[in-house]
Amino acid sequence: xxxxxxxxxxxKKRVSMREISRIAGVNQSTVSRILNGTSGKxxxxxxxxxxxxxxxxxLGYRPNRLVHGVFTGKTFAIGVIVPPSDFYRRIxxxxxxxxxxxxxxxxxxxxxxxxxxxxxxxxxxxxxQMLEHRVEGIILRPTIxxxxxxxxxxxxxxxxxxxxxxxxxxxxxxxxxGSDDLEGGKQALQYLVEKGHTRIIHVATxxxxxxxxxxxxxxxxxxxxxECSIQxxxxxxxxxxxxxxxxxxxxxxxxxxxxEISIHLTKD
Numbered sequence: 001x002x003x004x005x006x007x008x009x010x011x012k013k014r015v016s017m018r019e020i021s022r023i024a025g026v027n028q029s030t031v032s033r034i035l036n037g038t039s040g041k042x043x044x045x046x047x048x049x050x051x052x053x054x055x056x057x058x059l060g061y062r063p064n065r066l067v068h069g070v071f072t073g074k075t076f077a078i079g080v081i082v083p084p085s086d087f088y089r090r091i092x093x094x095x096x097x098x099x100x101x102x103x104x105x106x107x108x109x110x111x112x113x114x115x116x117x118x119x120x121x122x123x124x125x126x127x128x129q130m131l132e133h134r135v136e137g138i139i140l141r142p143t144i145x146x147x148x149x150x151x152x153x154x155x156x157x158x159x160x161x162x163x164x165x166x167x168x169x170x171x172x173x174x175x176x177x178g179s180d181d182l183e184g185g186k187q188a189l190q191y192l193v194e195k196g197h198t199r200i201i202h203v204a205t206x207x208x209x210x211x212x213x214x215x216x217x218x219x220x221x222x223x224x225x226x227e228c229s230i231q232x233x234x235x236x237x238x239x240x241x242x243x244x245x246x247x248x249x250x251x252x253x254x255x256x257x258x259x260e261i262s263i264h265l266t267k268d
Contacts, residue, residue: 034048140165152169185216186218199255204216215260
């Protein structure tokens with residue numbers, strides 16, 4: 001009997017589960033469970049599982065995730081939204097490798113937002129695209145601004161789990177993975193004191209972001225354990241050099257500067 005195929009839009013032959021079941025001598029539901037990784041609870045013989053997989057491989061079978069998703073509600077896709085920086089590229093690689101191991105696809109969205117361009121974010125557009133593709137979860141470095149709460153709430157209401165990276169999401173239940181910024185702030189002050197710095201300028205930002213708040217708290221908590229003078233300078237990130245120049249000009253060095261965010265000072 002001739003082998004039964006389905007043709008896809010490119011004209012290439014697509015092998016069906018029905019054909020695999022015919023060759024393997026088992027019913028189609030057995031083939032479906034084995035190839036979709038849900039056969040464990042049915043206790044199929046190891047020989048049956050091996051034979052089905054070998055036949056599928058020899059015929060070049062590829063599962064149709066779209067069709068499978070219609071019946072199961074699973075798309076085997078996770079949305080990932082991060083800024084296009086080297087730091088997040090390394091995180092993205094780890095996410096990608098783990099999803100690949102679990103047979104999930106990674107749908108990537110670059111968030112254009114950065115501190116220097118407050119409000120210039122495409123986060124809302126990316127989140128809506130992820131939801132339209134019916135991702136099973138979203139991993140993102142959240143942009144925290146006035147419009148963000150509603151964006152995160154739409155994901156929560158859709159029943160899609162969220163994992164926040166580097167920054168916690170206020171007001172919305174979401175898992176969080178990030179650095180220990182509280183400990184980082186403590187270690188920053190300890191390092192400066194151990195280097196002999198006792199006069200320290202603390203550049204404080206008005207932004208209310210969890211990572212910054214924890215870093216600040218760790219720094220100030222550690223200050224009570226050391227004999228040092230700390231001058232806090234509230235400062236918008238765009239005016240750091242303008243604010244610090246007159247202060248540094250009237251203080252005898254050495255002076256250390258602790259910044260809550262990544263900023264760059266120029267030197268004449």
